[in-house]
Amino acid sequence: MIQPEIFDVLVVEDENQLAQMHADFIDGHAQLRLVGVARTLKDAREQLRQKRPRLILLDNYLPDGEGISLIDSELMRGLECSVIFITAASDMNTCSQAIRCGAFDYILKPISWKRLSHSLERFIQFARTQRAFKVVDQQNVDILYQLQSKTFSQDTGSKGIEENTLNLIRQIFIAGQDSLHSVDDIVSQTGLSKTTARRxxxxxVEIDFLSVEMRYGKIGHPRRLYRRHIPS
Incomplete structure (x- = not known):
């Protein structure tokens, strides 16, 4: 059986909590491997030289400069490395520059984790397809461009899901990766209503961040408990 290719990923993000969440997100993916977390441009350059990742999740506003300067640098041109630009920079000039410099994707903060997951899946498919083609013809080129530019469609099933609240709940399970939590536990820790916490x-669970375990007591209904889902 042929093992799927694993792609090395470098996270460049100076906000500690967000950097950790990116790292955990990558660690939870069967086809991605976290090779480092950089919190400055200088550190990012050093890790790029040493680890030569296939993908960077790149923030723009870093303590010693702007991440966008890295995308079109001589260092990056010497690597086979794609960039998913994740930033609070919402001005069109920055967006246009990132696109001109070849960013694979551009995601605005606050991050939609479903949007990031979709971008990562497109990157994996793009990288696999790129390596599978032995001959460049117009059809192959068109397929690659379609993978890179494919429009993200918001899932109508996620209406009413607010990113800050979602991140709050995610952080509880990231902090205690093997711990089980009931709806009541989440209510106690977040102050949300039981209906909101359950939703x-x-x-x-739908997006495979959590899994469900049922605990049966001697009396009454079984308890529905939630645990961080780690792909096997």
Whole structure:
């Protein structure tokens, strides 16, 4: 059986909590491997030289400069490395520059985790397809461009899911990766209503961030408990 290719990923993000969430997100993916977290441009350049990742999740506003300067640098031109630009920079000039410099994708903060997941899946498909083609013809080129530019369609099933609240719940399970939590536990830790907590927990199950375990007591209904889902 042929093993799927694993793609090395470098996270460049100076916000500690967000950097950790990106790292955990990558670690939870069977076809991606986290090779490092850089919190400055200088550190990012050093890790790029040493680890030569296939993909960077790149923030723009870093303590010693702007991440966008890295995309079109001589260093990057010497690597086979794609960039998913994740930033609060919402001005069109920055967006246009990132596109001109060849960013694979551009995601605005606050991050939609479903949007990031979709971008990562497109990158994996793009990289696999790119390596599978032995001959460049117009059809192959068109396929690659379609993978890179494919429009993201918002899932109508995620209406009512607010990113800050979703991130709050995610962080509880990231902090205690092997711990089980009930709806009541989440209510106690977040102050959300039980209805809201249950809706967010079930959404996390839908997107494979959480899994469900049933605990049966001697009396009454079984308890529905939630745990961080780690792909096998």
């Amino acid at each position: 967010y927990l079930e959404y996390c």
